[in-house]
Amino acid sequence: MSRQTNKKIEFRAFAKTGLPGLGRQLHFFLVSAMQCAQIIRKFVNYAYSMTDKDKKSKDLLARAYSLRTEKDRRELYQDWADTYDQSMIDGLGYLTPTSTASLLTQYLSEKNSLILDVGAGTGLAGAELHERKFPNLHALDYSAEMLAVAGERKIYRKLIEADLNQMLPFEDSTYDAMICTGTFTHAHVGADSIFELIRILKRNGLIACTVHKDIWEPQGFSQKIPALEKAGIIKTVVQKLGTYFSNSTEKEGWYIIWQKQ
Numbered sequence: 704m705s706r707q708t709n710k711k712i713e714f715r716a717f718a719k720t721g722l723p724g725l726g727r728q729l730h731f732f733l734v735s736a737m738q739c740a741q742i743i744r745k746f747v748n749y750a751y752s753m754t755d756k757d758k759k760s761k762d763l764l765a766r767a768y769s770l771r772t773e774k775d776r777r778e779l780y781q782d783w784a785d786t787y788d789q790s791m792i793d794g795l796g797y798l799t800p801t802s803t804a805s806l807l808t809q810y811l812s813e814k815n816s817l818i819l820d821v822g823a824g825t826g827l828a829g830a831e832l833h834e835r836k837f838p839n840l841h842a843l844d845y846s847a848e849m850l851a852v853a854g855e856r857k858i859y860r861k862l863i864e865a866d867l868n869q870m871l872p873f874e875d876s877t878y879d880a881m882i883c884t885g886t887f888t889h890a891h892v893g894a895d896s897i898f899e900l901i902r903i904l905k906r907n908g909l910i911a912c913t914v915h916k917d918i919w920e921p922q923g924f925s926q927k928i929p930a931l932e933k934a935g936i937i938k939t940v941v942q943k944l945g946t947y948f949s950n951s952t953e954k955e956g957w958y959i960i961w962q963k964q
């Protein structure tokens with residue numbers, strides 16, 4: 704390279720940094736050192752926040768299995784909303800939103816059906832339906848914090864904060880179908896809430912849900928479902944035992960589809 708070209712390069716570098724020779728090298732060294740420090744600081748923050756989050760998720764899971772009161776349940780979901788997906792999907796290999804959405808898809812051919820995600824939480828089941836090209840989704844939950852996370856998915860046309868143990872804020876025969884995963888479970892919602900769900904479901908409408916096998920008897924499903932069938936109000940289309948978590952060998956409960964008659 705000619706001396707003149709060298710000078711030109713040096714001049715351009717000087718023009719960029721405003722420093723000649725050794726000063727320029729020192730400048731580059733300092734800038735690189737600062738960039739390295741920034742990367743290391745980001746990595747340390749990330750590693751710290753991951754361990755912190757993991758610990759929080761484990762504590763929250765332990766709490767979910769020891770709920771006693773209504774207040775406990777509400778507070779649990781307030782605290783869990785931001786780490787729920789991480790602990791359920793990454794931590795436990797939670798399957799029911801995917802499996803229940805697949806099951807409903809087999810029986811619901813009309814893609815424009817208006818579907819209520821009952822006890823929607825952060826919207827895992829809704830996301831599965833959205834992927835299966837169902838665009839008309841509403842989410843119902845009584846936890847404002849969980850619903851806020853569901854809202855961030857931008858897949859629901861409405862978010863409804865309501866209690867499944869109370870009368871629901873809808874006209875009779877509003878929905879074509881419902882999905883309800885992980886809500887008929889330990890210390891959550893029992894069979895009494897089914898009457899309101901049936902009221903707001905259209906005739907021939909479908910409810911696809913999971914019911915944990917441990918609550919089938921104690922929470923009244925074993926008496927109320929046969930009574931509703933006998934009265935010609937619903938028909939059980941499918942009911943099969945299945946696993947709820949990919950890393951479990953046990954079949955935790957039922958996958959069900961009921962149809963309103």
Ligand SMILES: C[S@@+](CC[C@H](N)C(=O)[O-])C[C@H]1O[C@@H](n2cnc3c(N)ncnc32)[C@H](O)[C@@H]1O
Nearest residue numbers: 780822823824827844845846849866867884885
């Ligand atoms: C285990 S989470 C399941 C969430 C979601 N369906 C899923 O599968 O990830 C249970 C959800 O039910 C909601 N829930 C519990 N009791 C409820 C009630 N009485 N009324 C409305 N939502 C309720 C909780 O707030 C929570 O979001």
